[in-house]
Amino acid sequence: MADRTPLPTPEAGATYVFHAHANREVWTWAAAVSIAAELRRELIVQPRARLLLSGGETPGPVYRALSQAPLDWERVDVGLVDERWLLPDDPDSNAYLVHREFLRDHAAVAHFEPMTQAGRNLEGAVATANAHARREATVAVFGMGDDGHTASLFPGMNDAERVLASPRDYVAVDAQGCPGARQWTRRISLTPRGIARIAHRLLLIQGERKRAVFEQAVAAGDRQRWPVLVTLDSSYGTPLDVHWCA
Numbered sequence: 001m002a003d004r005t006p007l008p009t010p011e012a013g014a015t016y017v018f019h020a021h022a023n024r025e026v027w028t029w030a031a032a033v034s035i036a037a038e039l040r041r042e043l044i045v046q047p048r049a050r051l052l053l054s055g056g057e058t059p060g061p062v063y064r065a066l067s068q069a070p071l072d073w074e075r076v077d078v079g080l081v082d083e084r085w086l087l088p089d090d091p092d093s094n095a096y097l098v099h100r101e102f103l104r105d106h107a108a109v110a111h112f113e114p115m116t117q118a119g120r121n122l123e124g125a126v127a128t129a130n131a132h133a134r135r136e137a138t139v140a141v142f143g144m145g146d147d148g149h150t151a152s153l154f155p156g157m158n159d160a161e162r163v164l165a166s167p168r169d170y171v172a173v174d175a176q177g178c179p180g181a182r183q184w185t186r187r188i189s190l191t192p193r194g195i196a197r198i199a200h201r202l203l204l205i206q207g208e209r210k211r212a213v214f215e216q217a218v219a220a221g222d223r224q225r226w227p228v229l230v231t232l233d234s235s236y237g238t239p240l241d242v243h244w245c246a
């Protein structure tokens, strides 16, 4: 990110562009092409680029499409937006999804940084994630749950004020009592501060329900109730790109 100077506050220029696509195929390729373009631009001016990916049920097709992009993937580091407290070989972990849907085809040679590792405790995993985050990410892909959560920032999570105001890029999250977290209540997540340091942020959502949730969140403007709002913040003043299809 050598050619951009962050604005002083994360709130500066907080906004979004809503891309409504005709169908799932167009949605898939539009998002994949947009991510590949940002990585390609970065690799022209920098020796390496960083990409952060989310888990969940939505982004798989985009990851598969992106893995087919003819990029110099050996110069791309891939990290996670968030992780459930599971090892990478657990099929419910976000790392597993990235392995299965993204680290294939051309992208098989990208350098993946899982957060969890056998023998690493939660604090160690958070510290490792923060160490990786010293290098700013070029682009990050976010999802949103029906409850308005993004990454592993949930409405009603414990210690929400501290998490949302953290000066770190990643923190441990205790989502006990949050239905959207399902059985994976211990998690690691990018914070609003970490998110605001990423110039190119995409939110991938599908279905009328999620569109309504996003619009409700924007209208309400309450980040504790609707954590997805933190993806709008940018130290660079760049808008969030929301990719949606029915």
Ligand SMILES: O=C1O[C@H](COP(=O)(O)O)[C@@H](O)[C@H](O)[C@H]1O
Residues within 6 Å of the ligand: 054, 055, 056, 057, 058, 059, 081, 082, 083, 084, 094, 142, 143, 144, 145, 146, 149, 150, 151, 152, 181
């Ligand atoms: O638990 C999570 O959920 C969100 C949203 O997932 P989706 O299944 O509604 O698409 C995801 O972005 C996040 O990475 C994941 O940990």
